[in-house]
Amino acid sequence: MIDNLNKIRNDFPILKTKVYDKPLVFLDSAASSQKPDCVINAVADFYKRHNANIHRGVYFLSQKATALYEETRVKVQQFINAKYSHEIIFTRGTTEGINLVASSFGDLLSDGDEVIISEMEHHANIVPWQLLQKRKKIVIKVIPITSDFQLDIAAYKKLINQRTKLVSVTHISNTLGTINPIQLIIDIAHANNIPVLIDAAQSIHHKAIDVQKLDVDFLVFSGHKMYAETGIGILYGKEDLLNKMPPYQGGGDMIKDVTFEQTTFAELPQKFEAGTTNYSGAISLKVAIEYIEKIGLDKIACYEGKLQDYAIAKLRKMPDIQLYTTSKFNKTSVISFNIKGIHHEDIGTMLDKMGIAVRTGGHCTYPLMKKLGVTGTVRASFVLYNTFAEIDFFVKSLQRVVNMLKN
Amino acid sequence: MKTIDQTQQEIVEEFSMFSDWMDKYEYIIDMGKNLEQLPDDFKKDEFLIPGCQSRVWLVPEFRDDKVFFKTDSDAIITKGIACLIVRIFNGRTKEEISKSKLFFIEKIGLVQNLSPTRANGLASMVDKIYRYVK
Numbered sequence A: 001m002i003d004n005l006n007k008i009r010n011d012f013p014i015l016k017t018k019v020y021d022k023p024l025v026f027l028d029s030a031a032s033s034q035k036p037d038c039v040i041n042a043v044a045d046f047y048k049r050h051n052a053n054i055h056r057g058v059y060f061l062s063q064k065a066t067a068l069y070e071e072t073r074v075k076v077q078q079f080i081n082a083k084y085s086h087e088i089i090f091t092r093g094t095t096e097g098i099n100l101v102a103s104s105f106g107d108l109l110s111d112g113d114e115v116i117i118s119e120m121e122h123h124a125n126i127v128p129w130q131l132l133q134k135r136k137k138i139v140i141k142v143i144p145i146t147s148d149f150q151l152d153i154a155a156y157k158k159l160i161n162q163r164t165k166l167v168s169v170t171h172i173s174n175t176l177g178t179i180n181p182i183q184l185i186i187d188i189a190h191a192n193n194i195p196v197l198i199d200a201a202q203s204i205h206h207k208a209i210d211v212q213k214l215d216v217d218f219l220v221f222s223g224h225k226m227y228a229e230t231g232i233g234i235l236y237g238k239e240d241l242l243n244k245m246p247p248y249q250g251g252g253d254m255i256k257d258v259t260f261e262q263t264t265f266a267e268l269p270q271k272f273e274a275g276t277t278n279y280s281g282a283i284s285l286k287v288a289i290e291y292i293e294k295i296g297l298d299k300i301a302c303y304e305g306k307l308q309d310y311a312i313a314k315l316r317k318m319p320d321i322q323l324y325t326t327s328k329f330n331k332t333s334v335i336s337f338n339i340k341g342i343h344h345e346d347i348g349t350m351l352d353k354m355g356i357a358v359r360t361g362g363h364c365t366y367p368l369m370k371k372l373g374v375t376g377t378v379r380a381s382f383v384l385y386n387t388f389a390e391i392d393f394f395v396k397s398l399q400r401v402v403n404m405l406k407n
Numbered sequence B: 001m002k003t004i005d006q007t008q009q010e011i012v013e014e015f016s017m018f019s020d021w022m023d024k025y026e027y028i029i030d031m032g033k034n035l036e037q038l039p040d041d042f043k044k045d046e047f048l049i050p051g052c053q054s055r056v057w058l059v060p061e062f063r064d065d066k067v068f069f070k071t072d073s074d075a076i077i078t079k080g081i082a083c084l085i086v087r088i089f090n091g092r093t094k095e096e097i098s099k100s101k102l103f104f105i106e107k108i109g110l111v112q113n114l115s116p117t118r119a120n121g122l123a124s125m126v127d128k129i130y131r132y133v134k
């Protein structure tokens, strides 16, 4: 259990907001988390005291800003236990990380090569591969999910063949909350010499990730879901792979020398960080990681697990509810559901009037929606600053809303 | 028959009876529930309003210079709102519609209180009506 829960809520000033004169109950952290004071203050402090473009100036401020930026790189390296700090590439977020790999690693692929994704992927891990298909005739193979909302590992094994060049799957589904067995997925791929990309957007703030222990080849995540600013994210890649890949974008900072005839590229990590990056975002990420570490990922996961069990148990008791959640233990506090005969959007609209923020729709997982046979779901997600009392209020309000909407 | 503006004013007055947002929505929901279902043959893509999370159909029909609308949605609140729009525009001539200005949405506060996705949907529904009568 997280000690001093009240204190944790106090760290997030936005949670004191009122909407329509009602206390805000924020249950959409899976889309983006709220920010603690320490992150907000760090960004303000940076602009008040240290702001200057990084890697550019010989003067004090620029060097200070550069140092802070590079300190974040080292912080991230330690957080996911990467071997080298130059394996940590700053991106705009998960989406850019996957696009970078699809583009640059994609350059190394040939017509007929295959990439394996899964049926529960976010569009961010589907569309970049389809864009690559416009340049190369690669084949996208899809791991199906079981009726219990798990990846079908037997089917996955059958999809692998000589032409498989990459497996790219999500660690945790942003719609189902299912935690996928990534170690197993990686081991199976590696037994066939296939590298693996893991989308850690939903897991990085929830489960400890050790990239060396996992032996994962690429890992991507976003700052904004882990209490940092938006517009900053991380791509981790193994040094040898990143070295083999051509640059993603061209511009300032990513070069060694430029002439009109020929340009040579900078070493890692600058090679993949063209132009002025989001350095204030990067600095906020360091503070966010320190915040998570101070509370402890184990404690966070344990508390969020309790919220999840509590919410699922209460929701299951509701008549006509369809929960899209696995019966197994490998899940997180991201809960999708529908109420028979009622549109998800109506539920979201009415809950909003009661101060409750949930997500409705397809959650950027349209192929998964198709598989589930729905146009969307209601999704409630719970993180360290949510409370059992909020769940009680949410379920009670949901019951009221359903009574109003029922025919 | 009331003018477009009179009908709008009437709706504004109906909504002013409710002080609580839940009551206003209950009223919209009831309208949605009472609306006749659109036969499936009309649920075609050409009648679908873009920009909504839920599906909304708006089917125009011209009779004696006047335009009539049928509408439906798979979400009940959207359906209720579509009802209001249809109530305002049904049985009007092209001229009446193209000269009209919608003020009831703002007056009953629907726009600031509806989720932007729905507000967008509302805007494109109104937009579609104006385009039909061009």
Ligand SMILES: Cc1ncc(COP(=O)(O)O)c(C=O)c1O
Pocket (backbone or CB within 6 Å): A030, A031, A092, A093, A094, A095, A096, A122, A124, A125, A170, A172, A173, A174, A199, A201, A202, A222, A224, A364
């Ligand atoms: C599993 C997953 N992958 C990718 C993304 C995309 O992240 P971003 O929009 O931060 O790039 C998200 C965020 O919604 C996600 O949940």
